[in-house]
Amino acid sequence: MKKALFIAAALSLSVASAATTIDYATWDGTRQQADEALIAAFNKSQPEIQVKYNLVPWGVYWQKAAAMVSGGSTYDVMWMNLDNFPFYQSQGALSPIKLDAKTTAALPSVRTAPYKVSNQLYGVPLGPQPVTVYINRSLFKERGVPIPTKSWTFDQMVDAAKKLTFKKGNQQIYGINGADLQADLEYGMSFYFGAGGKGLIKKSGDSYTANLDATFAKTSQQLLDLIYKDKVAPGPQAASQQGYQMFLAGQMGILVQGSWMVSTWDQNKELDWAFAPFPSVNGLQPHPVVSAHALVVPTGSKNKDAAQSFITWMNTSPQAQRMLAQRGLLPTLAENYKSQYLQALPGRNAQTVFAQLPNSVVINSNLRSLKVLPEVLTVLGQKMNLAWTGNAKLPDAISQATSEMDNLLKTAK
Template sequence: MKKAFGLTLSLLALGIASAQKVTIDYATWDATRQKTDEALIAAFEKANPTIDVKYNLVPWGVYWQKAAAMTAGGSTFDVMWMNLDNFPFYQSQGALAPLSVPEKSLSAINKNMLDPYRVGGKLYGVPLGPQAVTVFVNRALFKERGVAIPTKEWTWDQMLDAAKKLTFEKDGKKIWGINAQDLQIDLEYGMSFYYSNGGKGVIRKSGKTFKANLDRTFSDTAQKLSDLIYKHKVSAGPADVGQQGYQQFLAGQVGIFVEGSWMVPVWSQNPDLDWAYAPFPSLQKGKAARPVFSAHALVVPAGSKNKEAANKLIEWLNTSTQAQRMIAQKGLLPTLADEYRTQYLQALPGRNAGVVFDQLKNSVIINSDVRNLSNLPEVLTALNTSMNLVWTGNAKVADAVKNATKDMQNLLNQGKVIGSN
């Protein structure tokens, strides 16, 4: 009887433990981090045996369709990636839950990354690392063409000169100097050149009103970038090739590639690719470049049934020593990038990775000062629609800027300020 009684208690204990275990759905659009994310989740589950994490990699377009379900009160994920441009809308619709992560545990995180996700004194998101726009170079092509490889400083004129020399035919294939097809002025890569050219922001905030600010600096930068394709012909155009810019760089067919620090895991797919970081070019004499870094955050949808476990995952990913080390050792920037600089540099020996930290000191978060504009995504879509015509060769910069200013202002006049810090 005693053995049977003990067995019954053991089974009951197992039943209680099983009932307490929860499964949370984690969603992201970033395929470049998949292996890293899966390793992190495995480590988190080991450290938190009562929580299982289901990893959901969702393509960009589909991702936001699913996110829309949050506003409709339908089924949702428990932890989601959120970009800053879309955050105001989802927060204003009540689709996001305030986080319960202790503020003390977040004290080491860059204040400029956290503040955009505060509304009404409450925190709604924790950025998952500074996603820095960076410059990669194919060192083999630079050496082949006799072009000096930049390691400390670089200007726009020097970059353009290098791109011209790196554009040539090889073995019947076109080698391009740079991936300007990805550098549309209103997107984060093109905006990095805009800020480095002295740009102050495409939307100007004054009190509770907003004005479109597509000034001379914006137009000048847009012209410089589009000229890489249509005047200097050192880049493929949007319709010239079937491959995307990163695929061309991966295949050794682009000399200078501007995108983000998150691309490091992709380059490992081609062990013969001799790549390194280069400084972001300066467009103003005597002034440092001011490229962009994205502050994509982890958020908890209001419809989540597992908020406590979701908050625990967010805190662990962004503050635990184990997670930060794992991310840095994969060659990715963790949330606490400065603290784990040594591990990051050790993961990328001989790649000139120190320039990433050098540029972070002057980097900019796009639209951080207008995050409380309720219809920010619509305003930026209007800008993108007009400027895309320039990149496809169907409009002049001046005409596109004029149309974009009008369309943006019409929407800005309808926008409202949400919350307050």
């Protein structure tokens, strides 16, 4: 009996020592608890592969990602966003991901398509991550503002924000997080696409040009007015906290953010929050943005097979899908786990999140081969930020951005 136990223990130790360890890196701290739970479940289900979790701050993350280009040591699985993907893929820093036919068929092609180059897949999006609208129902009720549950317009949202901007004792309450709604970034771009926008870069044949047209200018002005004209959002001088922090503290009535923030609101048990439908602009159907962040395998990884096994499990295994949905996060196969998602968020009007998915937009999805995309978007962001912080007039910022974007795009192939 003792000999049998000894052999079993020796075999167990041998398996453990033979396990392949892979490093998984992400910048998204809002998912930390969910990610750690997923990794624990994966490690248990596939003991031959052990995953190590690395949460890296945004700025530091991209510094470390530079090692992918130089071929230096790096992580085995990393998060990637669409804005940076063309650069890293074009530099040969990402390894093709080979999935079996069953897995490929299960993944929604609308989400994997932006990460395909020359019919090879280089990234697998980890769930749809739509831009959504949150409201503080307590403030809505306190100020007598109707709570939107199925639909509302941009003008109604602005009217609500005006009523939700008031003094409560010595505390300033704001209507909305206007500082986050820069029109060239995902939250503000959701209004731009809803107003009929077609994209900030136009492709004609093999050439590209900036497309900061009248729709972009009008949408930008409407969003900028929330800060400087309507005064329903804190400006750069008035904001001692970020918008999500003010919403969490009960100091903001409307927050345009991502669907991934739900775990953050649990930090304030008294916060009576709910999803609201995305507002329509000019009577048009809303087209909010979906952030298609994906899992990628750097070329420098020494454990590519194990990395791909982990990616496949994260995106398609029923266990992983259920775990995400039960935590109020949309899994990759979101539509298949709608009931679990809604059950995790009772009374939060979460059905509006699913209602907007069919009409959501993946930004820059047609620009996957544009190697200079990160530089172009950086220039655009810098110029628009001057307007948002009150350091430039909006028409001047748009004019300067157009000129500098076009200069960069002239070199694009």
